[in-house]
Amino acid sequence: MKEMKKFILSTSIIKGIIFYDESRVSRLIEDFVLHIVGPIREEKPDILFFSTKTDGIWDEKNPLVQIRLSYDYEESQKKSNKARDYQELKTYKSESPDRPGARCPFGYSKLSQDKKDHTLIENDDAPIVQFIFYLYSFGYSDKKIALLLNESNVKSPSLESNWSDSTVRYILNNLWYAGDLVWFSRSSYENSKAKPIEERFLFPNHHKRLISPQLWATTQFLRSKKKNKDRMDSPFVLRDIVLCVKCERKLAVKNMTPAKAKKNYQYYYCKTCKRKINLEELHSYVFDDFTGRWGRELNNQTRTIKGIYSEWKKTIEAKSAENKSNVDKLRYKLSFVKPENEFYEDIKESFTLQIKSVEEERTKLLNVLEQIRVLSEYGEPLELISRFKEDIYKYNNEEKRSIFLIAIKEISIDFIRKNFIEINYRLTPFVEVETTIDKLNNKKDEVSI
Template sequence: MNMNNKSKGIESNQHVLTTKIKEIIAQTVHNLMHPLDFYLVSEIENPLLKPAIGYIRYSSLKQKDKYSVDIQKQEILQRAKEEGYYILLWCVDEAVSATHNRAIDRPWMQVLYQTALLDEFQGAIFFYDDSRISRQTSDFVLQVYKPLVMLRPYLKFYCSDYSGVWDPDDVLTQIRSLINSHKSEELRNKTLAYQSTILKLEQRPASHLPYGYIKGTENKPKIDVSNGQAYVVFLIYYLSSWGYSNKVIAKFLNACKIRSPKGTDWTQGTIDKILHNYFYLGHTSWNVRESRNNSKRKPIGQFELFPGTHTGIVPHYLGVLVDQIRNFKSTYGQKMETPFLLKDLLKCVQCDCVLEAKNTTSGKSNSSRRVYRCNSCKEFIVIDTIHEITFQQLFSYLSINHKQMFEGSKKLLNKWKENLKKQSKEIDKDKEYVIFLERTLDYELIGHEQELKQEANLMLSELQSIQEKILHLEEQIDILLEDENLETLFNNFFECKHEALSQTELRCFTLHFIKEIKYDFKTKKPAIEFSKTPFLTLEGWGKLTTN
């Protein structure tokens, strides 16, 4: 009877413990890579054994299918059994570097830490070897071990590759920790040296190829059309070039049952990564992120970019259009899915004010009443009226001026290219002048040697950054000046019919070709100023470089 009561007490305690562990996992780990029962054991094989936590870690995705987890599991299970424990919870940090991630920053180490502090947990912690918990010599000891032992003095740690309780103050343990740290640093230095050598040869260092590519020959990746991934990448760029948001594109792909690169549903972030990856345009980029812990992209000129290193999935004209849409969204707002197709383009002739897009539909009305309204004179025009007039004129204008716009764009692009070259030469002169001043200033009289040198270096860095942007733009113009690319770009628009375009596509179309519409409320007539060319992103640079 006493044994039955004891058994029931153990089961009750385990139920409370597992419930709390589930809550910790839900709050700490956002994307489980396996079902919950992979981590949390539901049944006790032997009630006499005490519960314990097993910690497993591997650094790279390359190790995922190499039995790393299974090997660590078997060793930990054997050691736990020898010490009189069973593993209740497996904390598995997969593809998590211990060199770049402190112990307490790893998600499953956080689960381990919080679980060990539960009153219901009276067990121990097991791991495979010292390198699994740390490669920074002291982070695990200072952030996990010492705080836990101070709050739970009975808590014991075991390493599966040697006997006895694990002790961070033991000389052999400290030696192993130093060796692990040294190995990690040595490997890091070798990797950086290899990457630097390969980049100097303008080749892509060995790394995971982007979605849509497979290994080819002679260091040249090959476009993968076997499972349709390359077509998906092209579709993403195409939809984005027509103004569709990342959210809409992700929703569309999910509705089509197309899986993301990770085999899961598409998200806005996944779409964004593909649209910002120069690899799809045939270029190799490296060190694009601010840092390992900061995923913000560096601006062009601050990371390595090697153009034309391989065959791109996305044609250059499509990349130009996607950049242009990005520029439109920055200027006119992120939302392209709007019934106000002429928002921020209409101006009142009498007041010289931009008309406000306004929904004046009353709450009781069954019909919609959207208008463009002048906040100064209070005059307004219903959107359907001005849209009909505008699009009739726009498509008529494009039909008549197709050839003239094509030839005019070529001339304008060549003019911008000349201006960019002149600007680059001027920057060369500015750089020489800064270097001359830095060398000839009498620092002893001024007394600010260090400050002036830093200022000179900063100016040189800024001038170099501008020059690299100009060079990148020159390359874009050269690509567009190829007749095939330019003609494809124009046909992308001129073959369109008004009735076949969605609201988003019409908004996009409008921003490409209309610079401004001045509406006269007295005569009830608009005066449309058309853009000289659809290359508005480049047009801004063209104006900038004419000064």
């Protein structure tokens, strides 16, 4: 409709417009008149409008036209309410919520041709989905994965076109593969951008997951890194995790290699104290330490990870209980404020905002707690950890970068002590959960101090 309006305003040959139904622009009464008819009449007052539902020239000021628009609006509202009631019945008012009536996710087919049976089962494309997640967890971009699939003649979800980075991205963001059912994901009817996860209707563990929780957690962490335009194929595979001890700042990177030089002059450097360390020197130390550590501690890591999960649960449960108690206290204090108080509305708004903030934090904590529960029940992340024991030198830059991001928390360099290097390894490969726990523990330490 907008394209039609644009075309009409750009040409002088059109004398009249015939349309089928003035109420089809949207569910609002005024949209067609305000956004289509109005601008056209203003620019071209001689253009005539005709409707297949009205005899003669169509006039928005005609009482019969206005009555019809009002009637169509009421009918549209009834249909909208009916659709909403159906969605509620099939989601949070149902013991076994159904999936929205849409095309099956790639890798799944309907179990039955019965329209009322929405049960889906894995099909022959399911391994392709798993392969996509696997490649991404090793640092490969959406674009490179799509290119590989096309070169391998793997059929795409649309069948009529090739794989694209957007298709790969859609699969990697689809919670269905993690075993969850999601409703109301779009920001709005006009905006297809996904809402934050806490604002969607989420039904966890709705069906058997196709992607393990360990692999899902890894890919989602790497997606968050790439949102900041992280170049996984850069030779600086340790950037953003190397810290200057003196300045307490992350080191920047610089490639000073001349165009025809036989030797590379690549450095990690501190912008504050101007000290630097050669890429090869730093990489050689870190790679060797990494190889030695995982050769010694791999078996011990798989044994201790359950204990780590247990400690994480205790930390989250304690903070969640604290948040609940704080909400109760805020509501109790608010109950003593009298409505006749001249500042009642301001005080009420202040308390309401505090309560909302604490409740949102508690919701996020409960989501993390659920993630820990799923991870612990699924067993040790053997596939992820087994990557660490392979020869790190054999991996390409993307693969090295992905491994170091999930294995190393921070590398500290003391330039004053002749480039003394200290590596702080992560407890598990699950970066986002561990980061949440670290933040909670740091807050606890700040309070105790």
